[in-house]
Amino acid sequence: MAELYEHEVKKTRAWVLHPDITSDRDRRDPQAGLEEAVALAAALPDLEVVGSEIVRLPKIQPGHLFGSGKIEELAQRLEAEEIELVLVDGPVTPVQQRNLEKDWKVKLLDRTGLILEIFSDRARTREGVLQVEMAALSYQRTRLVRAWTHLERQRGGLGFVGGPGETQIEADRRAIDEHLTRLRRQLEKVVKTRELHRASRAKVPFPIVALVGYTNAGKSTFFNTVTGAEVFAKDMLFATLDPTMRQLKLKDAHGGDREIILSDTVGFISNLPTQLVAAFRATLEEVLDADLILHVRDIASEESETQKEDVLKILNDLGIKDDAPMFEVWNKIDLLDPEAHAARMERAEAEEDVFAISAVTGEGVEALLAAISAYFEEDKIERDLLLPYAQGKKRAWLFEEGVVLNEEMVEDGYALKVLWTPRQEKKFREMT
Incomplete structure (x- = not known):
């Protein structure tokens, strides 16, 4: 049927x-x-x-x-x-x-x-849907010859392509502006909720690693391979539109566990409309917060170098500086012929912070994960702390992190000796 x-x-x-x-x-x-x-x-x-x-x-x-x-x-x-x-x-x-x-x-x-239209079809989160609709309305506001029937339609899409319920109603500026105002109010509420989630994540001492890259470079496939998640991954442009985050355990130099948060993001594209760069800035905020960026490239594409320039330009537009911590990941080496494959592998090994992998076959993935773990290897520092008795929450956090070497109860509170990383110390200082 x-x-x-x-x-x-x-x-x-x-x-x-x-x-x-x-x-x-x-x-x-x-x-x-x-x-x-x-x-x-x-x-x-x-x-x-x-x-x-x-x-x-x-x-x-x-x-x-x-x-x-x-x-x-x-x-x-x-x-x-x-x-x-x-x-x-x-x-x-x-x-x-x-x-x-x-x-x-x-x-x-x-x-x-x-x-x-594609963004509308792919957006998954409430914020993504609102941002797309606002971008669409701003776009349509300049085109009074078009209908904005998508405001009345129940199906997906934005009404440009047409479909059930299309009535060719004139797109009146005042109605669009009123609708934009309503959407902005809804978005403010959604963004506040996201900020709360981000604030709670900031208290977690796990570093954030963000995947970025040209659309269809294989970010979601890599994400699924290493996390076991079932993120929509398909050989289709803009397969992922909303960031997906997963906790990932890596091995440190001593064989212990190191936990990171891996974030998959929307793929970039050349000549991305300015309305959409602005609309999806919040969606890409995870990249701004990242401790390490993985720039995934389709190294088998003839346009690979041009695509790299496009990605770096959009990152700059978002406020990511050229010296931001970044690994370049040459994906899809399994699609290269043997001679090109060998040449790419040799060049990647010779260059610092460049890794050649296949997210499909798994080649090179373990070496990349080991390098990510090694990047977060930090010398631990010993500190003496005095916590007032009222700060039991911060004390509990220190014990959860396993950084407490010694503790004594004194007149003014808890006297603690801790051994922690600069990252953990930073998280601790930021806690309220």
Whole structure:
């Protein structure tokens, strides 16, 4: 019965266009750009990508984006293929969008609109859902020709692609602003709750290790491999949108247990719309708090170096400094041919803080985990403390940490001798 239903669901026939502006000196490899745009479109289950192409342009036409000849040529192709939705991999102004939709008699989504749809489909936490909706409303506020029917719809998605319940209601600025105000109030409450959770985690003396990387680099697969968690991991762009945190036990140099918190985060992407960088800043706050960042790279991708630049740029935008503690993890070495595999392994071994692994086969993972553990090896310091009797909570924490060497009850409170790491001392000083 489920299979029958699956066949009955009609997907929207889509066509992907990648404008290659030849006068733009900073333009990237158009073929790689087109492939990424197609992968983005494939991340939406309601779409069927029928075809795609690169459209070379000397310059952008203000009113229609493309020249009249190209518009007519595409109109014939889109009609012949019965296309319902055109995805343009780049920015499209409201005027261009309205004109092209009129000329082609289809719906049109630019790159920002498509990514918003994907974010809406993938967001899991309450905060993620609110942030996506706010970003979508801010985006739609500039496009009064569009409908904001997603506010009234029960299904997922943001209403750009269309679907049940669409009525083409005019997106009125005042209504959007009122809704944005309500969402901000809800978000403030959610963020306060998150701050409480973060404050409670700050009292735990476990270091936080954050996974970052270009989308589809294999972060979630690595996360699942080492923690045994079942985070949604699929060969699909933006598979993970909300941070997932798990406690992980590593072995220290003496064979004992070392506990860390591993955090998986949303994948980054080139030309991420500014609305979304702002919207997901809170989602990426785990990275700002991290004691160590693991930058996971798809080393088998031809775009690996370019993707690295994109990730580092977004980290800088988020306030992560260049000298932040970071390991570079070259993932997917199992996809390289033997010669390239050997060369990458040799280069990784020669470079400090670079590790070549396969999250799928497990190759190199143990060495990486050992290096993470070694990074947190710290010399212990002996201290004498005097705790007033009223600070029983802090005393209990010291015993839980196993750092107390000796304790005496004196007139003013507890006289303790402790042996702890600088990290534990810092946590202790921060406790109220």
